[in-house]
Amino acid sequence: MPYIKIELTRENVTKQQKQLLISGITKLISDVLEKDPAxxxxxxxxxxxxxxxxxxxxxxxxxxxxxxxKLK
Incomplete structure (x- = not known):
């Protein structure tokens, strides 16, 4: 059961961007490590x-x- 924690500053990250991060990271873990996305x-x-x-x-x-x- 992979657990991935993303830490970022609280600055203008939209719900849609968060969803893209979640789906993208899940797909990456599934593709690279062959882990069940569920x-x-x-x-x-x-x-x-x-x-x-x-x-x-x-x-x-x-x-x-x-x-x-340098912070972006």
């Missing part, structure tokens, strides 16, 4: 940008500074 679990956890850091800074602060190029 037994494959995908969890998407959205994390507030105050709680995600890159290069020693909170992503929320980097966004405020306009430093977004």
């Amino acid at each position: 037994l494959t679990h995908v969890v998407i956890q959205e994390i507030d940008t105050d709680n995600w850091g890159v290069s020693g800074e909170q992503v929320s602060i980097l966004r405020e500074k306009g430093i977004t190029g």
